[in-house]
Amino acid sequence: MKPQMFRRMIAALVLASSGLASAQHPFRIQDLYEPALAPFYHGVASGDPVNDGFIIWTRVTPKPTGNLNFHRKVPVKWIVASDPLLTQVVAQGNQFALAASDFTVKVDVRGLAAGQTYYYGFEALGRESITGKAKTAPDVAVDQLKFAVVSCANYEWGYFSGYEQISRRTDLDAVICVGDYLYEYPDNDSYSSEEIRDERVLFPRNETVTLKHYRTRYANYRLDPNLRRAHQQHPFIAIWDDHEFANNAWRGGAENHNLRKEGSWKRREAAAIRAFLEWMPIREQGTSIYRTLNYGPLMDLILIDTRIEGRDPQIEDVNEPLLYAPSRTMLGRPQKDWLKTEMSDSAATWKVIGNQVVFSEFNIGFTAPLDPLVTSDFLESQFLDIWDGYPAERRELVNYIADQDLDNVVILTGDIHCSFAFEVADPVLGNPFYDPATGAGAVAVEFVTPSLSAANFDEELGEFFTGQLEEVINSPFGGFNYNPHMKYADLDQHGYVVLSVSPSAVQADYYFLADVLVPVTTESWGAGFTVDAGSTLLVPATSPAPAKPVQDIPAP
Template sequence: MKTLRPFLLALLAFTALPTSAQLPFKIEDLYDPALAPFYHGVASGDPLPDGIILWTRVTPPGKSGFTMQRKVPVKWTMATDPALTQVVASGNTFATADTDYTVKVDVRGLTAGRTYYYGFESMGRASITGKTKTAPNVAVDQLKFAVISCANYEWGYFSGYDQIAKRTDLDAVINTGDSIYEYADNDTYSSPEIRDERVLFPRNETVTLKHYRKRYANYRLDPNLRHAHQQHPFITIWDDHEFANNAWRGGAENHNPRKEGSWKRRKAAAMQAYFEWMPIRESGTSIVRSLSYGPLMDLVLLDTRIEGRDIQIEDVNNPLLYAPDRTILGASQKEWLKTELSDSTATWKVLGNQVVFSEFNIGFTASLDPLVTGDFLENQFLDIWDGYPAERAELVDFLSTETIDNVVILTGDIHCSFAFEVANPAFGNPNYDPSTGAGAVAVEIVTPSLSAANFDEEIGEFFTGSVESIINSPFPGDGVNHNPHMKFADLDRHGYVVLSISPQQMQADYYYLASVLVPVTTESWGAGFTTAAGSHLLVPATSPAPPKAVQDVPAP
């Protein structure tokens, strides 16, 4: 997401950021020789009750005097102990140039709700050992997930990944998108404080398959990201920056066909690299899927970005914005979603969704600055579901008429923290009572950016603080709360959410990093919100959700 760039230009006389010297190293200089040839570590993902995806990348000796091998033998092992002596499955495969030497194994026949350890061997060397976990298929007392989004390599260190890696009771990490950014090295979306330390490869914007592959390789050399993947299975969906900013099915704001060629070709390259480098179970070119965590939770994963999205309309006064056939999902995905929700017998239905679903009112804050208008501000936020209001209303009505309870929407993209009660409309709706949650049909938890620029880093602390103080409280100008359904807002801190699910309630805990300008940092609990099963009322928590009774032994 980059919706605030026009806002920034309107508020500030933007001066070019200083250009760093072209540092004289290549991506290979980031390799840790102790990890050869598994420089990018290991990963796992898409847990099933009986299966898990295992991932690694073998980097064969290449252009510096060696012959690049087309096919490299790889052995994998899965065990119930960190030493990998109690082996439950093993096998042999190959890393090939066709998949950029990445390896994926879909291991089946495992025990549900069990912690496992795994590793790879190739070229006479062993990888680091990873830890993973299958999904339960029976009732459990508690599930826990870290929820992350928006990790910009050049804007901040990935210290949040390291904090997540240290947790020992997570079932998985849910990544709602923007796991990489496509911009060129030294772009205005790199932090001037650290850009000389966080040099990006390739130096140019990612457009071709070679570019996207190299960008993923660059990110996955980060030790904090490598550590998180080592310790937890990931469940991932893409957003726009895995392709290009403000992407839709037929193009993107940050794609110039005249200079960068076919969008179809670029989209295909981005998809291929994503499926190669992420521990996701592949099904054609779609990321839409559902995962069962037994009778307690179903996780339904959406694509509101690439699969069916109509082109964005960036004018709230354009009547086409409100057309009933305007779609962010596409017809087939929408019907699939309705079926998944109707057929689910799980207590909780959790949606993994890229962009803010709830109504987001901000135009009223225009009076804080004489350079902007209310329409201008609202226009900056039409890349989210606000830009597809008829389809949102259809889904809200569907949840209401079908009496589908306990729906939790997980969202990233916007680089801020929000907690919403989902009602349509939320503002001025006589049937919605924000004091009781009556009239709402779901709750939405928006995770902050892990390291991408927040409001204050784009438009300044003063304006951000002013907006944050009034965005969900009575506005001094008219005494009205324009976002009564927004129960929490934080516009300027980086971090992640820990989602705790029990039969009785859901709790979302917001954890914030002390700094993203240093490789290692501390974190603190910033806020928590609960909603009881059968209710759509968000209630502030007084402390984080309790840890699980049984903790995992980390991978060594």
């Protein structure tokens, strides 16, 4: 979600300061290839773990023939082993990299042991890929699960140094991407950082609209060495948000889609979906991405689509009566019914929901006195792409969780380029049943991960204003707390969350990066919050959650 006010403001500032000096870079995407990796320049990846397997992925880049036409299919061998040297083989087979699927290869490997670490690789055109590491989900009770949670990776705004830090971790079960894995904007636009845009050249140079555009953008991202390492070392569990399509997308269009200039939305949507399914290690189920992954008795990971599956168009004015209509939906009826069933039928201790946009109430209008040029209603209207824009359906889900007496619901969110920790209640203000001191009356907790590299509030609005905004959001304003359910807010640091799940508690640890303008940086633990099983009270942690006693051996 990019509030239009903020996006237009930064666009004007950047264009004015740069004079629209769009430098013409002399090289092509092929110049980013590392020759030693040929023909597997984009590395390997795994994803969607189940109790007996996972998806493995690669892309073969064949050399052009004399007439510049690529081979139509390339034979590929794949292998899965229990050791990093791939000598103790447990599964193997053959596949084709087809031009029809952009020469990507996905294999759904099954028949493996639950809760185990495996290693895998590919061979094609007489060459071997790098070795990847993957893990199956447990089918019995375990003491601890760990996941990195990421969102909002803008290639031109920052290096993927957060992915580099994640790749070093040796006790993650998976990386959960809750959307905005990439951005659709053109090269050298207002969402590119002046400091690095000449080094981080984006392909295609134009905005992604066609299938070829989206495929090229994924290819560009996957040539990044830090992202390639993260995929190599950990399974990814991914859902899309809007920028895999276009800013503020919904099921029938997007704010950043011009029908006259860019043609049919359905054609663009289909191209974006196809490229996502080709390039991401996701288990395909038609064109829908909502699904549940079971991690044994400890956790069910319920992944939803708040963007394309059923979302009604956004309303841009909090004074519009239709905003509060009971019929307005973010999910669509079939997905909403499915979500309710998945939550109520889950026998797992923890029900963790992978969700794209902020679910909890986000009260921001009270900060209007910080800027004499805006009103409270204007500010609130900038945040209607999140669940605040679909309040009746949110309340329906909150009431369902309460009525069904569902315990231990945790929501993971990205999108907003901020770090938040919420106790989920609806309504928040004037609710006689919600007590922020005890968590009573809340039905869930929500952890919002910071942007990995996309522009934060300070980078769009300036450090001074953002500092003021963060201060008033984090404390009572004029003697009154407008967000009593918000237990943490950070508006200006990049990073990610590590979620640690145990039978007795869940802890979310916020890790912040020192500098995203360099390829490799340091990180620091910024904050942590725990919620005990059976409770909805968020408690500040004094240190990161303990590491797993047994660590994985990284892929070589």
